[in-house]
Amino acid sequence: MQxxxxxxHGCGNDxxxxxxxxxxxxxxxxxxxxxxDRHFGIGADGLILLRNHQPFDFEMLYYNSDGSTSGLCGNGxxxxxxxxxxxxxxxxxxxxxxxxxxxxxxxxxDNIRLHVQNPIFEEITNDYSIINTGSRHIVFQTNDLQNRDxxxxxxxxxxxxxxxxxxxxxxxxxxxxxxxxxxxxxxxxYDETLACGTGAxxxxxxxxxxxxxxxxxxxDLITKGGFLRLVQKVLENLCTVVKLTYDxxxxxxxxxxxxxxxxxxxxxxxxYNTNQKMHKSDFLSLKISGNAALGFMxxxxxxxxxxxxxxxxxxxxxxxxxxxxxxxxxxxxIISVGAGTGSYLAQYLFNFFSLKNAMIFTDIxxxxxxxxxxxxxxxxxxxGRFIIGFMGGAQSILVPIYLSAFTPExxxxxxxxxxxxxxxxxxxxxxxxGFNFSNTPSADNQYWKFVFAYPIIFCGIRxxxxxxxxxxxxPQYYLQQNEVDKAREAIAFIYKEEFVEKQLEIVRNIETxxxxxxxNVLTTRYKIRxxxxxxxxxxxQLAGIGCLLSYSTIIFNQATDNNRLYTNLLNLLIPINGLxxxxxxxxxxxxxxxxxxxxxxxxxxxxPMFILTVLTLYPDSNQVIxxxxxxxxxxxxxxxxxxxxxxxxxxxxxxxxxxxxxxxAWYSSALVGQTFPLIMEALTISGCFFCFGIFGFLGFLxxxxxxxxxxxxxxxxxxxxxxxxxx
Numbered sequence: 001m002q003x004x005x006x007x008x009h010g011c012g013n014d015x016x017x018x019x020x021x022x023x024x025x026x027x028x029x030x031x032x033x034x035x036x037d038r039h040f041g042i043g044a045d046g047l048i049l050l051r052n053h054q055p056f057d058f059e060m061l062y063y064n065s066d067g068s069t070s071g072l073c074g075n076g077x078x079x080x081x082x083x084x085x086x087x088x089x090x091x092x093x094x095x096x097x098x099x100x101x102x103x104x105x106x107x108x109x110d111n112i113r114l115h116v117q118n119p120i121f122e123e124i125t126n127d128y129s130i131i132n133t134g135s136r137h138i139v140f141q142t143n144d145l146q147n148r149d150x151x152x153x154x155x156x157x158x159x160x161x162x163x164x165x166x167x168x169x170x171x172x173x174x175x176x177x178x179x180x181x182x183x184x185x186x187x188x189x190y191d192e193t194l195a196c197g198t199g200a201x202x203x204x205x206x207x208x209x210x211x212x213x214x215x216x217x218x219x220d221l222i223t224k225g226g227f228l229r230l231v232q233k234v235l236e237n238l239c240t241v242v243k244l245t246y247d248x249x250x251x252x253x254x255x256x257x258x259x260x261x262x263x264x265x266x267x268x269x270x271x272y273n274t275n276q277k278m279h280k281s282d283f284l285s286l287k288i289s290g291n292a293a294l295g296f297m298x299x300x301x302x303x304x305x306x307x308x309x310x311x312x313x314x315x316x317x318x319x320x321x322x323x324x325x326x327x328x329x330x331x332x333x334i335i336s337v338g339a340g341t342g343s344y345l346a347q348y349l350f351n352f353f354s355l356k357n358a359m360i361f362t363d364i365x366x367x368x369x370x371x372x373x374x375x376x377x378x379x380x381x382x383x384g385r386f387i388i389g390f391m392g393g394a395q396s397i398l399v400p401i402y403l404s405a406f407t408p409e410x411x412x413x414x415x416x417x418x419x420x421x422x423x424x425x426x427x428x429x430x431x432x433x434g435f436n437f438s439n440t441p442s443a444d445n446q447y448w449k450f451v452f453a454y455p456i457i458f459c460g461i462r463x464x465x466x467x468x469x470x471x472x473x474x475p476q477y478y479l480q481q482n483e484v485d486k487a488r489e490a491i492a493f494i495y496k497e498e499f500v501e502k503q504l505e506i507v508r509n510i511e512t513x514x515x516x517x518x519x520n521v522l523t524t525r526y527k528i529r530x531x532x533x534x535x536x537x538x539x540x541q542l543a544g545i546g547c548l549l550s551y552s553t554i555i556f557n558q559a560t561d562n563n564r565l566y567t568n569l570l571n572l573l574i575p576i577n578g579l580x581x582x583x584x585x586x587x588x589x590x591x592x593x594x595x596x597x598x599x600x601x602x603x604x605x606x607x608p609m610f611i612l613t614v615l616t617l618y619p620d621s622n623q624v625i626x627x628x629x630x631x632x633x634x635x636x637x638x639x640x641x642x643x644x645x646x647x648x649x650x651x652x653x654x655x656x657x658x659x660x661x662x663x664x665a666w667y668s669s670a671l672v673g674q675t676f677p678l679i680m681e682a683l684t685i686s687g688c689f690f691c692f693g694i695f696g697f698l699g700f701l702x703x704x705x706x707x708x709x710x711x712x713x714x715x716x717x718x719x720x721x722x723x724x725x726x727x
Contacts, residue, residue, distance in 0.1 A: 005035075005042060006083060010075030012194025012224060016042050017083050020049040020061075023593045029067030030278060030408075033502075036065035045189050048076050050084065053097055057090050060098035064188020066502045071099055072134025074197020078112045081105045119205060129206040130168070137169045137202035141210070145174035145181050150192040154185025158505070165479060167508050171199045173207070173221070180207070182221045187505065195223040278499040279408035285494055286411065288470055292359065292402045293422045294462040295395030298366070298455055300426025300575075302335055302392050303669075305451055306385075307553050308434025308571065312441040312448050317378050325681070329674040334382055336670035338389025339396070343662030346394035354473050355405070356466055359398050362391040363459035370456050374449040388455065389666075396662035400649075405474035408494065421582040424638070428575030429454070431568070439564050475507045533649045533661040536598070539699040540641045541668035543605045544692035548574065548634060554677075555630070558685065559623045570627065577631050581638035588639065594648045599703035601640020606696025608633040609689045616686040 003025065006017040016035055018025055025031075027049060035041045046064050053059035060080050062073045077098070084090045085107060094105040106113040120132035129139045138157065142148060154170040157163055167187040174181050182203055184196040200221055279285055306313070310328055319327050349358040366388055373384025433451050470493075478487035484504075491503050548555070552571055560566040588597050608629040615621040615629070649661050680688050 003035075007042065007044070008079040008083060010079055010195060010197065013075040013196060014044045014194075015073075015076050015079055016044045016047045017080060018047070018049050019083075019087060021052045021058075023051065023596075025049060027061065027063065032063045032067040033065065033278075045186065045193050046070075046073060046076060048073075048080050050080060050089075056095050056097050056102075058084055058094075058096050060096055062098060064186070066188055066190065066505060068188050068505065069099070070135055070188050071132070072101075072103075072198055074114070074134065074199075074201060075195060076197075077103065077105070077114055078197065081107065081112050081114070119202070124209060129202070129209065131202040131205055133198045133201040133205070135169055135198045136166070137171055137199050138163075139171045139173070139203050139206040141206075142172045142174050145172055145183060148172055148183070150183045150185050151190075154187070154192070155190070157185075158187055159484075161482070164484060165508055167505060169196065169199055169202075171196070171203050173203050180221050182223050184223070190502070190505070192224075278503070279411070279495050282411060285406070285408055288494070289403050289407050289411075290422070291462055291465045291470070292399050292406070294458050295359070295362075295392070295399045297422040297426035297429075298458045299339075299392045299395055300423035301430050301455060301458070302339075302385075302388055302426075304427040304430035305433070305454070306331055306335075308431060308437050308568075309448050309451060310553070311439075312437050312445055315441045315443055316376075316445060316448065317381075318443065325677045329677050331382065331385060333670040333674035335385045335389035335392070336666045336673055338386035339393030340663045340666030340670065342390035342393030343396040343666055344393075344659045345390075346397040346662075347659045349394070349398075354477050355398060355402055356471075356473050358394075359402065360463045360466055362394050362398065363463040366391040366459050367456045370453045374452050384452075393662060393666050396665075397658050400658065402474065405476060406494065421579050423642070424575040424578030424582055426458075426575075427578065428572065431571040431575060434571065435568050475504070479508060530657050530660075533657055534664055535699065535702055536641065536645045536649060537661040537665035538668055539602060539695070540645055540665050541672055542692070542695035543602065543637060543641065543699070544609065544633070544672075544689075544696075545637050545642065548630070554680075555685065556627075559626050559630075573631065574634065577634055578638045578642065581635045582642065585639045585642075585644060588644070594644060595703060597640050597644055598648075599700065601636050602696050602699040602703065604636030604640075605633050606693045606700060608636075609693030609696060613686050613690040613693060616684070616689060 003018060006019070008015050008017055032047050036044045036047055038044075044065060046062060048063075049059075049061040051059045051061060058080075060077065062070060062076050064070055081090070081094050081096075084094060084096075090107075092107050094103075094107070096103055096105070104115040122130040122132060122136070124130075127140070131137055131139065150170070150172065153172070157170050158167045169187055170185040172183050182200065184193055184199040185191070186193050186196060186199075200223070203221065313331065314324055314328070317327075346358075349361070352358075353361055369384045369387035369391065371384075372380045373388070375381075430451075433454065436447055438445070472490040472493060473486075475487040475490045478484070478490060487507065488500055488504060491507070492500050495503050552574060553567055556567040556570045557563075560570070585597075612626060612629050612633075615626055649658055676688065679691070
């Protein structure tokens with residue numbers, strides 16, 4: 001891998017900065033940790049990407065040296081503002097975003113004035129202060145700073161009961177005569193750094209409070225990397241009120257940090273030894289993920305197994321001719337209705353079960369529902385399919401969370417392969433079993449019961465593996481239960497010993513399912529991300545894939561003039577095509593952004609639909625071309641939405657948001673499944689293709705013009721100015 005990088009430092013707090021406006025850098029954890037490694041990489045406390053992000057001048061993506069993300073990095077922010085000026089993006093003013101928040105900066109001569117959000121006072125005591133200045137800091141005063149082992153102290157604090165869940169940056173300062181010395185341990189670096197901008201700000205605030213400094217004050221902090229000059233304006237009533245109410249409106253602080261002589265190095269660096277892995281084995285990790293992803297195999301199977309069985313079910317249950325379309329639509333739609341309901345209510349399983357046990361519970365209930373559906377009673381068949389759909393829909397929530405928790409970062413692209421690949425295998429199994437259905441079914445046919453009960457095999461295998469072979473809960477669950485040793489044990493099963501503690505620190509920063517459930521999708525923080533999830537959920541069904549899976553037999557019968565053999569072979573090509581493209585899709589995130597994948601994917605879906613609209617108007621059209629276009633549509637869908645959507649949605653919103661998006665996707669599927677036979681009867685299949693093409697084109701316009709928007713936290717207009725100047 002060859003990259004062009006820029007090396008900046010602020011008082012020794014050093015960063016790798018990469019101009020990534022073309023979105024070419026693969027910001028996976030292993031790549032970042034290698035570049036930041038001071039022995040085998042470039043070496044830095046953190047890595048910063050500069051990317052385009054309308055309507056801002058740029059976006060700052062900050063990563064600690066362990067690959068984890070953090071809040072605001074003060075030194076990093078002033079470095080990237082200077083870098084943006086050097087490459088001509090800005091002149092004297094900057095308007096940028098980082099970590100979903102909005103920031104402004106002014107450049108006056110050699111000074112950079114950064115406007116940041118008000119601090120949050122978490123805890124103020126006589127012994128220490130915990131203040132969030134964009135990142136969480138704990139500040140101590142000491143009398144023997146020089147002899148302190150800051151690395152050990154910082155590590156001990158971060159592994160204590162109080163802070164082991166989320167971690168915290170640790171600052172110690174000491175008065176030596178009229179000078180103040182400061183040393184900082186940064187949690188994402190796992191070591192003492194030469195300087196920390198947000199740590200200096202937190203320390204300045206703590207000094208104001210402890211020393212009752214009012215009016216205009218100047219404080220010089222001396223760090224290992226240089227001088228940090230702080231000029232403060234503190235309202236007199238701050239110190240008397242802050243302990244009681246933490247009223248931020250009474251707080252007014254100006255911090256002036258020394259502007260260093262920037263060490264700007266542009267270099268072409270080839271990084272070797274890029275294949276070193278933090279995890280023990282690709283095969284082990286993929287086995288664990290693959291077992292969980294059997295839930296998506298169930299989804300694929302449950303969407304397809306009715307398709308080849310429709311004519312048999314019509315005869316077995318003796319539907320009248322005028323009832324066939326209604327019951328075919330109902331039996332197809334009811335499983336999607338159940339899946340939508342299950343995908344939404346799955347979040348509440350966490351009130352009763354851990355993630356692993358929730359997956360086992362859904363498997364058991366699915367097995368019971370399969371047995372109910374084969375009793376020969378129509379009402380129980382409908383109810384059983386609803387419950388199977390319900391539990392299959394729950395997999396939309398449970399499986400992505402499980403995969404995210406247990407899959408190492410370099411393999412996460414292959415999660416898409418499991419999602420799309422195993423779903424395609426499930427479809428393939430359904431169509432293979434469908435070969436044995438007769439063209440002239442009889443009322444005493446019993447084979448359909450075997451096909452309808454087949455999901456018991458998927459559920460049995462997965463539950464056995466979860467219970468016996470890999471019995472660990474997620475590390476997040478263990479941390480939530482304060483079982484740190486068990487969390488280490490679960491991580492150590494997958495990761496090499498030397499990386500366990502780093503991975504544990506990363507896990508501490510991941511939201512737990514409990515936290516995820518409580519979010520409000522209508523807040524400023526999540527509104528646009530939730531909108532992106534909804535659009536993807538709608539396009540997954542309105543693009544037309546559900547009809548291809550549920551009604552491919554009808555579609556191919558028209559294309560092959562009711563040749564049963566050709567129809568069966570074409571049905572079998574659907575999962576083969578889906579699996580092949582799902583495997584390919586696993587590598588796409590290494591080379592393309594999700595926006596690019598979805599944008600070109602939906603364009604590749606809607607163009608064949610428009611061509612099919614024209615071709616199917618004419619009975620004499622070449623049916624080979626029709627079939628090729630259908631599989632072209634499926635290929636683009638599998639490469640984009642079929643493989644990547646749920647992984648992207650899981651990264652956009654917490655579990656409740658995933659639940660709502662899944663509900664919308666499944667209810668859309670139910671609507672399409674119920675109405676497709678009626679629409680085809682009224683408008684012919686050409687009209688159906690046209691509708692799908694229109695939805696796809698609208699999706700393409702969304703990804704071109706709307707997908708780059710980003711959320712911002714409420715309250716970001718309450719700003720503190722941070723000015724950086726040369727002493």
